[in-house]
Amino acid sequence: MTAFINHFSFEFRTGIRNMQLLLMNYLFPIGFYLMMGFVMAGINPLFLDTMTPAMVIFAVLAATLLGIPDPLVNAREDGIFRSYKINGIPSTSILIIPALTTMLHLVIVSVIITATAPLLFDAPAPVNWLNYILIFIALAFAMSGISLLIGVIAPNSRVTVLYSQIFFIPSILLAGMMFPYSMLPDVAGKIAQLLPATQAMNAFNGLAMGGVADFAPWGSVIALFASGFIAFGLAIYLFSWDSRNTARRGHPLLALLFLLPFVIGIFVG
Amino acid sequence: MNSSVIEVRDFRKIYGDVVAVDGISFNVKQGEIFGLLGPNGAGKTTILECLEGLRNPSDGSVRVAGIDPTKDPHKLRNVIGVQLQSAGLPKNITPDEGMKLFSAYHGITPRFDLLDRLGLREKRKAQFYSLSTGQQRRLALALAVAHDPKVLFLDEPTAGLDVATRVELHDMVRELRANGTTIILATHDMAEAEEMSDRVAILLNHKLASVGTPMEITATGAGLTKISVHTKNACLSDPTLTYPAVKQRVYKDEYDIFFSTNIGSTVSAIINQIETLEDTLIDLRVERPSLEDRFLEITSTRIDSNGGLK
Numbered sequence: 001m002t003a004f005i006n007h008f009s010f011e012f013r014t015g016i017r018n019m020q021l022l023l024m025n026y027l028f029p030i031g032f033y034l035m036m037g038f039v040m041a042g043i044n045p046l047f048l049d050t051m052t053p054a055m056v057i058f059a060v061l062a063a064t065l066l067g068i069p070d071p072l073v074n075a076r077e078d079g080i081f082r083s084y085k086i087n088g089i090p091s092t093s094i095l096i097i098p099a100l101t102t103m104l105h106l107v108i109v110s111v112i113i114t115a116t117a118p119l120l121f122d123a124p125a126p127v128n129w130l131n132y133i134l135i136f137i138a139l140a141f142a143m144s145g146i147s148l149l150i151g152v153i154a155p156n157s158r159v160t161v162l163y164s165q166i167f168f169i170p171s172i173l174l175a176g177m178m179f180p181y182s183m184l185p186d187v188a189g190k191i192a193q194l195l196p197a198t199q200a201m202n203a204f205n206g207l208a209m210g211g212v213a214d215f216a217p218w219g220s221v222i223a224l225f226a227s228g229f230i231a232f233g234l235a236i237y238l239f240s241w242d243s244r245n246t247a248r249r250g251h252p253l254l255a256l257l258f259l260l261p262f263v264i265g266i267f268v269g
Numbered sequence: 270m271n272s273s274v275i276e277v278r279d280f281r282k283i284y285g286d287v288v289a290v291d292g293i294s295f296n297v298k299q300g301e302i303f304g305l306l307g308p309n310g311a312g313k314t315t316i317l318e319c320l321e322g323l324r325n326p327s328d329g330s331v332r333v334a335g336i337d338p339t340k341d342p343h344k345l346r347n348v349i350g351v352q353l354q355s356a357g358l359p360k361n362i363t364p365d366e367g368m369k370l371f372s373a374y375h376g377i378t379p380r381f382d383l384l385d386r387l388g389l390r391e392k393r394k395a396q397f398y399s400l401s402t403g404q405q406r407r408l409a410l411a412l413a414v415a416h417d418p419k420v421l422f423l424d425e426p427t428a429g430l431d432v433a434t435r436v437e438l439h440d441m442v443r444e445l446r447a448n449g450t451t452i453i454l455a456t457h458d459m460a461e462a463e464e465m466s467d468r469v470a471i472l473l474n475h476k477l478a479s480v481g482t483p484m485e486i487t488a489t490g491a492g493l494t495k496i497s498v499h500t501k502n503a504c505l506s507d508p509t510l511t512y513p514a515v516k517q518r519v520y521k522d523e524y525d526i527f528f529s530t531n532i533g534s535t536v537s538a539i540i541n542q543i544e545t546l547e548d549t550l551i552d553l554r555v556e557r558p559s560l561e562d563r564f565l566e567i568t569s570t571r572i573d574s575n576g577g578l579k
Contacts, residue, residue: 089374
């Protein structure tokens with residue numbers, strides 16, 4: 001337990017000390033939130049209705065997709081995992097601790113956004129706080145797992161950026177954060193349902209913000225948790241200590257299994 | 270004190286079609302500094318990685334302090350310490366945090382005294398990336414020995430270090446040896462291997478080309494001793510003059526250099542010659558072949574035209 005606490009404490013401090021992580025965990029989401037509040041709310045007043053959950057989702061996407069995979073890949077390539085293995089640091093700690101510390105940073109940022117949005121921009125506060133917190137946990141859990149999976153299967157930093165952007169950019173455009181999900185064409189809507197951000201936005205609207213969900217909101221929560229469990233499990237299974245001469249336990253394409261709950265959700269409706 | 274701590278038997282490692290190590294055997298005794306030498310690609314790193322439990326042998330057996338690294342990697346963690354060639358630490362970690370983290374996973378009290386001893390007292394709160402190469406190496410060594418390992422692996426421990434830091438590290442390694450730690454030293458630096466090692470193994474083309482004390486290995490060479498002489502009037506440079514037991518001679522930087530199979534007779538003849546020709550001796554040096562000379566001799570003579578060992 002002492003080892004776990006030490007490791008957690010070091011990783012948490014790194015999230016503030018490391019400029020890249022500080023940017024992804026705090027500066028980028030909070031800066032984007034302030035910009036959207038001052039600019040977007042003026043252009044489109046309806047944006048305010050979903051501003052708080054949308055900016056929390058943005059913070060989760062930035063901290064996980066842009067903050068978790070790259071340090072993992074770099075640590076593996078720099079031989080840090082080899083050093084950890086020699087000193088008895090288990091692979092589960094290597095994966096789970098950065099995910100937990102990122103979630104803690106996300107709690108701080110989300111509290112800042114949720115507390116200040118009504119004061120600064122007159123954005124509505126959640127009507128069901130319990131559901132709001134539950135959906136936040138489900139999204140942070142799913143995105144942390146998916147980001148770990150990207151870090152585990154990406155062979156280098158350049159590919160990491162590519163994989164992360166495959167989720168990040170469509171999430172911003174299609175998840176209902178900038179404009180309502182209902183405005184999407186049918187096919188685009190189905191594709192959007194493969195994104196955790198869409199599921200979270202749907203659940204926030206239907207269960208926490210007093211709005212209307214576009215599809216089953218509790219299904220979205222279940223899909224997020226299920227996807228997170230699959231992603232964490234696959235990340236641990238596919239983890240390799242070293243990129244050189246080490247056979248991976250499974251094919252990297254197995255990683256796509258984390259999409260399964262969302263695919264089922266599309267068919268179940 | 271002389272029991273084997275490391276036992277390697279018919280060890281073979283293959284990556285796909287590539288043979289990295291081809292059936293080698295050796296033992297390392299407790300409290301010994303064992304140098305692992307060889308050109309790049311000879312198989313040193315593969316041997317180290319299998320001994321450290323990072324890879325599994327394809328064939329043969331490896332035991333470290335009685336533990337099979339393949340079967341019992343968790344037990345191995347507390348009996349070995351490894352200073353990797355690349356430090357293997359996150360760039361934002363401080364020496365204090367590194368010591369706390371690794372000590373916690375080894376289940377020991379952090380040894381901050383080691384950081385102080387290795388000259389890192391002022392840098393205990395500095396982030397790893399801001400440390401100099403020497404400080405990073407010293408930190409890696411402190412972390413490797415904090416849990417008092419039975420076997421310490423050092424991979425190019427002094428590469429890129431200044432002379433003072435190098436001497437400091439050598440002193441610490443000797444101290445560890447004196448306390449009974451067995452040390453495996455993989456290095457390209459022949460002078461370091463010769464100075465530090467009780468025994469060395471020379472790897473060539475994935476096989477063991479030679480193993481023994483540095484003295485034994487140098488003694489099995491051609492046995493030529495280098496005698497360098499500088500006189501005021503260069504009286505020895507006359508090529509018609511001959512000297513007993515000299516196999517080869519060259520003139521370089523005002524020195525007549527003789528390679529002799531018998532130091533006594535050659536030096537005696539040289540002194541007589543200088544007196545006879547009424548010249549003045551300025552400098553005379555006798556050097557036995559170094560481990561580096563022997564290493565170069567082995568690597569140049571034992572590789573056949575196909576790159577295999579003769």
